[in-house]
Amino acid sequence: MAATAELFEEPFDVDEYIERLAWRTPGGGSKGGAEAFDPKRLLEEFVNHIEELKMLDERIQRRVEKLEQQCQKEAKEFARKVQELQKSNQIAFQHFQELDEHISYVATKVCHLGDQLEGVNTPRQRAVEAQKLMKYFNEFLDGELKSDVFTNPEKIKEAADIIQKLHLIAQELPFDRISSTGYSHCVDVYIKQCQEGSYFRNDLFEDTAALCQRVNKEVREVFSSPENVMAKLIQNIFEIKLQSFIRDRLEECKKSDAEEYLKNLYDLYTRTTSLASKLAEFDLGTDKQTFLAKMIKGIFISYLENYIEIETGYLKNRSSMVLQRYYDSKNHQKRSYGSGGIQDLKERIRQRTNLPLGPSIDTHGETFLSQEVVVNLLQETRQAFERCHRLSDSSDLPKNAFRIFTILVEYLCVEHIDYALEIGLAAIPSTDSKTGSLYFLDVVQQANTIFHLFDKQFNDHLMPLLSSSPKLTECLQKKKEVIEQMEVKLDTGIDRTLNCMIGHMKHILSVEQKKTDFKPEDENNVLIQYTNACVKVCGYVRKQVEKNRNSMDGKNVDTVLTEFGVRFHRLIHEHLQQYTYSSMGGMLAICDVAEYRKCAKEFKIPLVLQLFDTLHALCNLLVVAPDNLKQVCSGEHLTNLDKNILHAFVQLRSDYRSARLGRHFS
DSSP states (O other): OOOOGGGGOSSOOHHHHHHHHHHHSTTTSSTTOTTTOOHHHHHHHHHHHHHHHHHHHHHHHHHHHHHHHHHHHHHHHHHHHHHHHHHHHHHHHHHHHHHHHHHHHHHHHHHHHHHHHHHHHHHHHHHHHHHHHHHHHHHHHHTOOOSHHHHOGGGHHHHHHHHHHHHHHHHHHHHHHHHHHHHHHHHHHHHHHHHTTTOOSSOHHHHHHHHHHHHHHHHHHHOSOHHHHHHHHHHHIIIIIIHHHHHHHHHHHHTTOHHHHHHHHHHHHHHHHHHHHHHTTSOOSSOHHHHHHHHHHHHHHHHHTTHHHHHHHHHHHHHHHHHHHHHHHTTOOOOOOOOSHHHHHHHHHHHHHOOOOSOOOOOTTOOOOOHHHHHHHHHHHHHHHHHHHHHSOTTTHHHHHHHHHHHHIIIIIIIIIIHHHHHHHHHSOOTTOSSOOOHHHHHHHHHHHHHHHHHHHIIIIIHHHHTTSTHHHHHHHHHHHHHHHHHHHHHHHHHHHHHHHHHHHHHHHHHHOOGGGTSOSOTTSOOOSOOHHHHHHHHHHHHHHHHHHHHOOTHHHHHHHHHHHHHHHHHHHHHHTTSOBOHHHHHHHHHHHHHHHHHHHTTOOHHHHHHHHHHHHHHGGGTSOGGGHHHHHTSTTTTTSOHHHHHHHHTTBTTTTTTTGGGGGO
């Protein structure tokens, strides 16, 4: 069976195809029974047929490739034709646009010519009509009616129409002349005369409101268009009286006194808008709000265009002066803590290692933070925010308020608070200093108070101006960055201050604690009480705990006291491991630790008290009988401690070797 492509057309069944092939092969089907079946012949036929199928597949594949190439060629040709058609279409569209523009141009010209023709024809028709009416009017004046329209009985309706027009002309011509010139002149005279003697107070705005209130009733009774007369009166007052008054008030201080200028601008603008609100109660025509807004804009536009530049310039100068005046009062020359280079390197080292870089300075207890300065800066900024809210256009309000906020950040947060923190950090003595300076805690206390004031102004005065603006996110981000920068320095300063405290306590212990305190020469003549070193350390710690509570706020109190308590415990723990204890000396150590534990209770931090409870239990290992040592080590406070820590404390006993106490830990 020769293999052709037609054999594989749908529907195609593989099993049926193979059966048909086997049936056609001699000895391959079921004809003749099992004796006639020749598998070799069938295999040979299958192999030959497979070769035919391969050749058929190659022919079909070549045909497919040829068709694909032909298809690609035709696709490229089609794409080229489409591209040419698109270009032709684009050219045609351009021609269409040009034609459309030309048609529009011609149509405009035609309309213009039509308007011109109508403008010429309409007056001509009116002139012809007027000429006819004048001719008829002359006939009536002469008493001789010669025109056909008056003599022909059939044109009586036309004659009646002409007579009516002449009658109207005779009656209305003089009245129109009076109403068009005399009425307008009457309004102008009234506006001028009603203002005479009306401004007798020192308050132009109150006088204006009273004047308009008084004349409103007269205008409604006398004039046929009272709303137009009132609008014209108000326009006259704004463009002459108010504009002249405001210009004189502002120009005299604009160049010489920015503070006075800004106050006057805010006051005058506020009073003008308030006056406009009162005048809006009168009938001034259809859109009185737009009319009054236009009047206000006409007066203030030249002053409001550059308002924010004057505001920010004044605020910077004023803030700088407030700070400089404060530092001058302290006889202090501001140090430079600029960024860049070595200063940045020092800052990174200080943040990572907490080391004091350079010698500490003596500030004589001065924090260089002043609530008076802060109140002045916040007051100036609050007034600037109020002026910004009133004088800025609604579209410019967010960015103007942000500019004012950045000035507050620069002078209050950077130039004052951050500078004081830098001075405070530089004033903290080294850990080996003999004086436990708490100067930085005073800086922390005042910085916290000041920042609360700053945060209150941010929420009360800035947030309402930015509530629906993208600038709000920018302000919040800037505030967050400022807080984070100051918190890093506060944390660094507090940490170094704690180190300074611990250093001073270490100094007290090294000077006051004697080796004979815990290993007295005469065991029988010892008064069981805490040592002098313990008394001085506890007195110092109690003062520092109170100082920390007064300097911190909120959760910061517990955080700092926890850290201080942990370091206090570590110091005492390491200090006790420097000595050898006799039985009586161990009792004295227990007394000292008991006193330290009383002191730890004043921290009101559970962790600190727990640490000293454990230390007190450790000190019991110094005096317990050797046989009871294991029992004490498994007590409540010691059972979870590492065996090496317990062993280290037992090794401090003077009888450690003689009583062979090490065997309990082997």
